[in-house]
Amino acid sequence: MKKRIIGMSAMGVVCLMTAVGCGQAGANGKAISTTSQSASGPHVGGSISISPQESGPWADVFNPYSPNGNTSDISKVIYEPLVEWDSNTGMSKAWLAKSWTWSDGNKVLTVHLRPGVKWSNGKKFTSADVVFTYNMLKKYPALDSNGLWSFMKSISAKGPDTVQVVLKQPNSTFFYYFSGVPIVSTFQFQGVNPLTFQDQQPIGTGPYMLQTFNSQQITLTRNPHYWQPGKPYLQTVNYPAETSNDSTILGLESGQIQWASIFSPSLETSYVKKDPTANHFNDGQAPAFDSLYVNLHSYPLNMPEVRQAISVALDRSKLSKIGESGYASPVSSLDGIPDSLASQWGTTSLNKMFPATYNTSKAKNMLLKAGFKMSGSKMMTPQGKPFTINMIVPAPFTDYVTLSNQIASMLGQIGITVNQQSISSSQYADDMAKGNFQMGVYWTPTGPNPFFVLNGLMNTQYGGPIGSTALGSNYGRFANDQVQKLAQQFEGTENASTQKTIIDEMATIYAEQLPVIPLLNSDTTDEYSSKTIGGWPTKQNPYWDTNSYGGPVVVLTQLYQK
Known part of the structure; x- marks a missing residue:
């Protein structure tokens, strides 16, 4: 990606x-x-x-x-x-x-x-x-x-x-x-x-300073006053303006780019195997998620039961295989605790209580129980209007485009119409930060323990009014008084047992409310020669x-x- x-x-x-x-x-x-x-x-x-x-x-x-x-x-x-x-x-x-x-x-x-x-x-x-x-x-x-x-x-x-x-x-x-x-x-x-x-x-x-700029390439050159003696070694660093994953892959294959971080379903064959001794592909797992963000000020996405139903309608295994070629594994739980941190911070009871299940019939019935109705093949809101969601999609990021397409198709299976809007990556980031969206795939905060994910997604400090740029990742503008209290308690203690208890409480709120719907464990794909x-x-x-x-x-x- x-x-x-x-x-x-x-x-x-x-x-x-x-x-x-x-x-x-x-x-x-x-x-x-x-x-x-x-x-x-x-x-x-x-x-x-x-x-x-x-x-x-x-x-x-x-x-x-x-x-x-x-x-x-x-x-x-x-x-x-x-x-x-x-x-x-x-x-x-x-x-x-x-x-x-x-x-x-x-x-x-x-x-x-x-x-x-x-x-x-x-x-x-x-x-x-x-x-x-x-x-x-x-x-x-x-x-x-x-x-x-x-x-x-x-x-x-x-x-x-x-x-x-x-x-x-x-x-x-x-x-x-x-x-x-x-x-x-x-x-x-x-x-x-x-x-x-x-x-x-x-x-x-820093080790480099600006040498030349144009809209198609930025070139940095060594800082002669850098504080690490003799460093950096490379004289110049070039940043070509890439417009898509595909153009970056071509640059890697031709040797014009030596270091990148992009997604491709065929990196092993298209890049690594062409020169196994020199071409390297690093596929790691970060303590974060690729998630489905929803605007909590947009009806009916502001209803927790609707967000729960959407989650159940999503086949995460398919999203992993088709959208990320299996590099990013499906989340196992809805508790907001990344799988890479679950052995230390996860709780078996939470995993059993809030599994990331997939069941189309169950998802549809959850909406019907919440007052929605089916009209032919279309899901209707309790007000009798078609359940339609506008979804922004970052055009240059081919994996997120694929994920968005798959999500739209899966939600269509329970009668929800998803209209996709393809926009630039910069516009996408700006719209997400300002809350100018109904739904979109994005990544979460990261950190050495789950507090930084959960707090970053739920604390009002990281949100703000719709239209203003969020100071963090609470793009959906979730607000919960108990989360604010728990965050203060976590920040005020260094006791590991107390911190674990607080994270359990925050994870429970997260799983019940689903302010952001976790999809896949974030992978950190990069390539270098x-x-x-x-x-x-x-x-x-x-x-x-x-x-x-x-x-x-x-x-x-x-x-x-x-």
Whole structure:
């Protein structure tokens, strides 16, 4: 499909509640190894072409906070966070921050910045830039997508390389949200409106800086002031403007693209088998879902029993086989707990109570019991009108197009008419975020435990009024007072048993209400070639996931021309 672009919605709770920062260790405590340099290995020079997302012509907008900017994979190469997170594995890696400590009962966070970091124009990076960035989020709440300032009391510089954050109260979900924010410079963003600023000449701390732009290709070049000595190795990084999965596949097959994240039903035969020693296909499973989002302000989708009936009408095994070629497995339960996390966080009783079953007759009877009626082959609402749903479909994403077609056909079997509207990927993302839809397939937040999925989909903090851009993934605008209370309780405790109990309660609400209908466990499909590029993660050296939701920077700084 594409590199999934998901806002910060996960953290390793263990990092917040320890006395010292996680440093180079992952959230699971394992050390992160890096590619070593040898005489015949890493050296400066060469280039790579990457297709992170099929988005059509590029926009001349590099502001990492602009809603109209390019894919965040590009901005993340220019603008860096304090900590890099591999969302697929739970690993963390100290980045602009070299370490961090907690004090005063986990209410005061002290971040020690990496010394000697410079912006790509040679100016010194300091704590003032970090403080400015977070205060900018406070001044412009629309940028504060994870509600950091609902947790924070203050942020201040304690010297050029130290930042101190004071929280209103201890919060077990704060650190990931905080540490993943892209840091911008005071000298460039001061005095501009970050909501509208295009940033056509971006200046970041990242390994690359803008060399040339046109709507068909963005080219980045090495940042000569980069803080990692000798890195990056590759001289240039090219981002061709791909318009569809098919065009990206052709680029991979011809060798014009060396790294991509797209879906194709025939990657093994069309790509890997053409050069098995050089062409690689990474099919992982993220702790997230491909789901059917519904607008909870649209009748009759606002009725829980209707959403339950729609869920029962969907053959998830068929969706997996036809829509995702089996790469994304069907969800086993409606409790909102990804299968990859179920062994630790799932509950057998919830799985038995809320299985993801498929039964067309049952689905139809559920609607009839709720007051709907059949007129010939058409399902009629209790008001006597045809049950019709308008479904938006992202044209460039061939797997989501197929899933949408299958869903429309399955709902047609119970008399629901689904009108599909094919739109661009950028329009699709905008319509979903603003609630300008009735139904559409989309991905969910991700994280090392189910709270980040459940809370991201149900907390009103991540929704907002219809027409305004949601600050998270509550696109359907679900609202439930008990969810809000449970979220506060989870954020206020570090006790694992208490957190598990809270997640059970949230999962029960989710399964009963189905604010978002889970379909498949999200796969993280990506492709890359080692024919001319070295330094990729391997089974022997799995230093990072090539398709982490956190972004490509950790891998990109290791790659080199053979």
